[in-house]
Amino acid sequence: MDTTHRTEQQRAAEQRRRELLEAADRVVLRDGPRASMNTIAAEAGITKPILYRHFGDKGGLYRALAKRHTDALLGALRAALDAPADRRRRVEATLDTYLAAIEARPQVYRFLMHPAEDAGQQPEHGFDVGRHSAPLLRRMGEELAEVIAERVDLGEGGEALARVWGHGIVGMMHAAGDWWLGERPCGRAALVSALADLLWGRLAEADDRADGPRF
Numbered sequence: 001m002d003t004t005h006r007t008e009q010q011r012a013a014e015q016r017r018r019e020l021l022e023a024a025d026r027v028v029l030r031d032g033p034r035a036s037m038n039t040i041a042a043e044a045g046i047t048k049p050i051l052y053r054h055f056g057d058k059g060g061l062y063r064a065l066a067k068r069h070t071d072a073l074l075g076a077l078r079a080a081l082d083a084p085a086d087r088r089r090r091v092e093a094t095l096d097t098y099l100a101a102i103e104a105r106p107q108v109y110r111f112l113m114h115p116a117e118d119a120g121q122q123p124e125h126g127f128d129v130g131r132h133s134a135p136l137l138r139r140m141g142e143e144l145a146e147v148i149a150e151r152v153d154l155g156e157g158g159e160a161l162a163r164v165w166g167h168g169i170v171g172m173m174h175a176a177g178d179w180w181l182g183e184r185p186c187g188r189a190a191l192v193s194a195l196a197d198l199l200w201g202r203l204a205e206a207d208d209r210a211d212g213p214r215f
Contacts, residue, residue: 021068037057082213088204099180113174145162
């Protein structure tokens with residue numbers, strides 16, 4: 001009975017956590033980087049102390065939202081890499097998937113990557129978005145590095161080179177996407193083509209690994 005009761009409590013807690021994250025998502029979609037714990041608690045119909053009980057502080061909530069959105073983005077990027085097309089088209093599809101994601105939900109992107117942009121607003125409880133967003137980018141870089149190492153024959157020292165490429169590509173996508181989202185100097189397709197051209201030299205030359213899926 002005790003085990004069954006604990007299992008039911010765990011399920012209820014997990015369900016409540018999902019509901020709170022969905023409430024946080026709604027606020028972030030509306031308010032972007034200015035989303036506060038007070039506003040999120042009000043959206044969820046609870047008090048701020050209850051929100052803290054589930055996530056600890058804004059950093060804990062941020063990490064939970066970052067994992068939620070990064071998991072979804074990585075799944076979409078893997079699907080683009082696995083598409084039945086030649087390598088150039090898969091590279092373009094992967095770049096486009098990332099850019100389409102930040103274009104579709106710019107407020108979520110800004111919440112994850114930027115501190116509050118309102119000059120009159122102080123960081124909540126000393127919350128530093130930059131300190132929390134760096135691990136998110138590192139995770140994406142490591143995931144892409146793993147895919148490259150698995151699929152592309154880079155010869156001796158290939159594992160280290162795959163990590164250089166993985167983190168370099170993620171850094172390029174992030175920096176270019178951030179600039180593009182703010183200024184919109186060109187269409188998404190034009191940016192995808194330009195970035196793919198930049199990447200294409202060595203990628204075009206490298207062979208697929210004989211023992212792995214295509215890149």
